[in-house]
Amino acid sequence: MQRVKRFVLGVLPLVLLGAAGYVLHRELSHFHRGDVAVGLASISIGHILLALVLTAVNYFALTLYDVLAMGHVGQKLPYARVGFTSFVGYAFGHNLGLSFLSGGSVRYRLYSAWGLTALDVAQVATFNGLTFWVGLAAVTGTSLLVEGGGGVLPLAPGLARALGAGLWVLLLGYFVACALVRKPLRVRGLELSLPTFQRALGQLAVSCADWMLAASVLWVLLPPGSGVSLPSIVALFALAQLAGIASQVPGGLGVFETVMLATLSPHVSSAHLVGVLLVYRIVYYLVPFSVAALLLAGNELLQRRQHLTRLAKVVHTSFSPVVPWVASAGAFIAGTVLLFSGATPTVSERLTVLRHLVPLPLLEVSHFLGSLAGISLLLLARGLQRRLDGAYVLTQILLVAGAVFSVVKGVDYEEAVLLLVLAVALAPFHRQFYRHTSLLAEAFSPGWLLATVAVVGVSVWLGFFSYQHVAYSQELWWQFTFGGDAPRFLRATVGVLGLVLVSGMGMLLKPAGVRTHPPTPEELTRVRPLVTHSPESSAYLALVGDKPLLFNESGTAFLMYGVSGRTWVCMGDPVGPPEDATELSWRFLELADRHHGQACFYQVGPGALPRYLDLGLTLLKLGEEATVPLEDFSLEGPARKSLRQGVHRLEREGYVFEVLPPQAVPELLPQLRAISDAWLEEKHTREKGFSLGYFAPRYLAEGPLAVVRHEGKLVGFANMWAPEVKEELSVDLMRYQPGSPHGVMDFLFASLMRWGREQGFRRFNLGMAPFSGFEQRSLAPVWNRLGALLFRHGEHFYNFQGLRQYKDKFHPVWTPRYLASPGGLALPGVLTGVASLVSRGLGGVLAR
Secondary structure, three states, rough: HHHHHHHHHHHHHHHHHHHHHHHHHHHHOOOHHHHHHHHHOOOOHHHHHHHHHHHHHHHHHEEEEEHHHHEEEEEEEOHHHHHHHHHHHHHHHHHHHHHHHHHHHHHHHHHHHHHOHHHHHHHHHHHHHHHHHHHHHHHHHHHHHOOOOOOOOOOOHHHHHHHHHHHHHHHHHHHHHHHOOOOOOEOOOOOOOOOOHHHHHHHHHHHHHHHHHHHHHHHHHHOOHHHHHHHHHHHHHHHHHHHHHHHHHHHOOOOHHHHHHHHHOOOHHHHHHHHHHHHHHHHHHHHHHHHHHHHHHHHHHHHHHHHHHHHHHHHHHHHHHHHHHHHHHHHHHHHHHHHHHOOOOOOOOHHHHHHOOHHHHHHHHHHHHHHHHHHHHHHHHHHOOOOEHHHHHHHHHHHHHHHHHHHHHOHHHHHHHHHHHHHHHHHHHHHOOOOOOHHHHHHOOHHHHHHHHHHHHHHOOOOOOOOOOOOOHHHHHHHOOOOHHHHHHHHHHHHHHHHHOOOOOOOOHOOEEEEEEEOHHHHHHHHHHHOOOOOOHHHHHHEEEEEEEEEEOOOOOEEEEEEOOOOOEOOOOEOOOOOOOOOOHHHHHHHHHHHOOOOEEEEHHHHHHHHHHHHEEEEEEEEEEEEEOOOOOOOOHHHHHHHHHHHHHHHHEEEEEEOOOOOHHHHHHHHHHHHHHHHHHHHHHOOOOOOOOOOOOHHHOOOOOOEEEEEEEEEEEEEEEEEEEOOOEEEEEEEEEOOOOOHHHHHHHHHHHHHHHHOOOOEEEEEEEEEOOOOOOOOOOOOHHHHHHHHHHHOOOOOHHHHHHHHHHOOOEEEEEEEEEEEOOHHHHHHHHHHHOOOOOOHHOOOO
């Protein structure tokens, strides 16, 4: 029995949602477009808005049915749950018919999840049905007594009032029974309790308000001069609803309209009345039903969010590799659809609807922009195939915009749905478009160009074929009418061809793009001896493998660089003898210029500044680099007291420092990866690049590894830059396990410096402190004053002062570092390019 119950509860939402889709299709296909036009023309926007407000109030009143019923059966739930269930249940019951089954099924599904039994739900539904009939008898009886038919109902006044009096007699009998009968009534073995007298009065008030509001929605939509009073329409509304209930047709569709048409035709013209009834059914039935279906679907998704999350991850992982190709094909198809749509006439029935809803200028602009969006999607499809992030963002924008243009220019809802479905399908796969590059820098293959030209050509031919009966003249270009499909086609064609021409000329006239690539294994083998014999440890950045390498002809010098847009950035000074380094700097400058780029040198030292001045570059101070002399390094003495105490404390607690050779690194990689990932997550940051290394197994295996262990377990590590010439020792990646004791990195650094002194290294490089060492002088250059300001007040972006203070505890020697770059208006672009390379994309500039 439990299995059957779980099966029913699992299948029931799918059945209800499927029925919802069927009802929406059935309701919308019941009327012709001409009826829609007549209905919209006969009713003002103000009356429709008033009808929507009354509908909202009415459905709020309907939720009070369940509130009273819950009190009657002795159950307590928050109003939010009761109101949600009641609204969804009544929206489904009104549209699906058989309210006890459809609305009751919704109630059982929702209430059972919150602890109510099937008997409780049945009692709620029975009480609600009783409340419904109490209100129906009250409003109908009152209307008949007051109006006597009012000339609307086909009843004699005397008979109408007699029926009204009879209904009130029945009601009074019900109230007397509620006041006097307190014992449960037995009906076919079931015990049914009548509500208390106070609750019965509540039933009367709530149900009367429901009927009056429902009838008022229809009444406010009638033409002002119809002569039909509100009491009369209430009585007629009740009669039509009874006929619909008796027919068992879902929502009384057809039956309700037949009664209204037969009775109100003498007062309201048939054409207007059909439009009014259509708008009424949309406002009172379809709008709430659509909202209820979405709420029910959202509730079901929320209930199953864990399963759906797992399923979404599986689907995402499975489809991610093919997403760029599918997205590219989808964008190409979407662009083709928009171009062909702009070249063909609008359906006449839809154009009739547009005349009443859309101003002519908006229609003209939407038609023109829709065609431009189409050709743009054709061009962007190539970028999607190449996984470009800019192509992804622009495609999403154009898909949504194209959907709007499709609806506004011709009620082309089929196109709009296609575009929106594609946009929604692409939304979860943003990370698959990860390449940060210029869109126009991506060359179009001959096949892609041929396909784009073919689509544009067919679109133009299709337009001329569709309008071959039109006599073309100069005046045709300036005709702006709702029926002017041919002029719109001509203007859109000119816009599309103009955009293609401008794009093509731009691609032809732009300088040839550079094709950089990471260093090959052969290049890494070639550069490794130069790195290990460099006096500056930063040369090890060449072994990270994320920067192209440029060698001189003799292979005695090299530089590493990156390209971002038009900015070519050399990382540090060229490595090699001074004469070779200078020649290589000129070669780099010429290479950038040949590709219409701007060369700069990032984090260069003071020893080679004349070289960069000879290159015609401007020098900007970036900060200062800290190096600790190791020949006499010691933890003894008052200057390093706090550092010494921290190191000794960790040694007493069992922490051990060790330097591992490169061959010992591979077997530790899983542990190192776990520490690195945990460190990045705790710091809420991501890997950087260019001027820093990042976690990569091949890179970590390049050199020795400094580790800290506790009871044999790794708690921290740093990969070492230890050149064979033993001039300068440094580290790059510094990661430790979250939760490690305070000072574990101090312990690692101090131990590494002592090890470096024993091995004969002359100094230890602690890295740069950005914007430190600037003078805040009134006559200082603007850049220096800005740097000083950032250093003192830029804690929101970066801990500039904290980094400087941390390194100061080792009493280092501070040496300035510079950016050598073109000055003037080129400087903002250069700084942006550098920031993009260091942060691995412009998005990382704003993120940590």
